[in-house]
Amino acid sequence: MAFQALEALVARHGPTLEWDIIQRGFEFEGQHLYFATKARGIFRPKEMHGGALSIKTIIPRGGRVARYDDSQRGEGVFVYKLQGDDPDNRDNQLLRWAWERSVPLIYFCAVEPGVYQPVWPIFIRGIDRARLECTLSVDDAALTMRELGVPMVADARAVEIRRQYVTVQAKRRLHQARFRLEVLRAYEQRCAVCLLPMPELLDAAHIVADREETGEPVVPNGLALCRLHHGVFDADLMGIRPDGVIELSKAVLATQDGPTLEHAVKVFQGQHLHMPRRREDQPGRHFLEQRYARFRQVG
Numbered sequence: 001m002a003f004q005a006l007e008a009l010v011a012r013h014g015p016t017l018e019w020d021i022i023q024r025g026f027e028f029e030g031q032h033l034y035f036a037t038k039a040r041g042i043f044r045p046k047e048m049h050g051g052a053l054s055i056k057t058i059i060p061r062g063g064r065v066a067r068y069d070d071s072q073r074g075e076g077v078f079v080y081k082l083q084g085d086d087p088d089n090r091d092n093q094l095l096r097w098a099w100e101r102s103v104p105l106i107y108f109c110a111v112e113p114g115v116y117q118p119v120w121p122i123f124i125r126g127i128d129r130a131r132l133e134c135t136l137s138v139d140d141a142a143l144t145m146r147e148l149g150v151p152m153v154a155d156a157r158a159v160e161i162r163r164q165y166v167t168v169q170a171k172r173r174l175h176q177a178r179f180r181l182e183v184l185r186a187y188e189q190r191c192a193v194c195l196l197p198m199p200e201l202l203d204a205a206h207i208v209a210d211r212e213e214t215g216e217p218v219v220p221n222g223l224a225l226c227r228l229h230h231g232v233f234d235a236d237l238m239g240i241r242p243d244g245v246i247e248l249s250k251a252v253l254a255t256q257d258g259p260t261l262e263h264a265v266k267v268f269q270g271q272h273l274h275m276p277r278r279r280e281d282q283p284g285r286h287f288l289e290q291r292y293a294r295f296r297q298v299g
């Protein structure tokens with residue numbers, strides 16, 4: 001029921017959820033239950049027996065969410081810190097219970113303070129008592145539910161490979177969500193080309209694409225762009241000079257058409273991009289140069 005309730009929340013509010021939404025909880029057999037509590041990292045509702053229902057990133061008061069806190073230990077796993085410094089305390093025993101019985105949990109992974117990306121079903125792969133941490137992998141929700149319902153001998157190796165793959169995807173989505181929040185904040189929730197102030201219609205575009213080696217998901221490699229200008233930029237119909245001036249391709253400039261092309265695209269030829277106020281958020285010159293070279297080549 002918790003998984004289903006989360007699925008409905010994500011369908012309605014998108015992949016990242018504010019704490020206010022998470023803390024409303026869900027209904028189970030006429031009872032109101034919580035997904036998690038604000039104070040605890042490892043949570044089991046008092047109505048539930050056995051292991052934990054969810055775990056959640058704990059952010060130090062006034063602290064920032066560590067960016068790649070979980071990426072250094074291989075791509076196919078998440079690493080989660082145990083509670084406190086006793087691996088056998090009550091909270092950590094809930095994890096142990098879930099681990100020994102392969103019970104799936106929910107992971108509320110902090111994207112920034114007060115904003116979480118729920119990831120589920122997650123399974124505990126192992127507990128490292130010395131390091132006071134456990135490793136987690138994500139699985140496919142529909143397949144997991146089917147396999148839990150049908151007792152059968154699962155091919156452990158196949159499940160392991162599948163979970164690694166799903167975990168890599170989940171981590172990727174998480175990094176994208178963080179990148180988007182940071183970029184949109186740097187640009188004060190407006191398109192860098194047209195200043196459209198609607199976050200629902202804004203993307204965090206990469207200056208150098210993330211499939212390229214230098215295309216890191218960092219704010220100086222990002223631009224907040226509305227859907228239209230993101231599309232125009234990605235199609236190399238619009239380029240940005242390293243000094244921040246917008247240049248349209250010859251093909252666009254040569255096309256004569258109605259008001260959308262004129263007033264939403266062509267009008268920006270030669271105009272300056274709207275830059276973030278903080279210098280460290282502004283586009284990196286090396287990113288702009290690399291991307292502009294490609295625009296010149298294509299255009």
Ligand SMILES: [Zn+2]
Nearest residue numbers: 191194226229
């Ligand atoms: Zn725009």
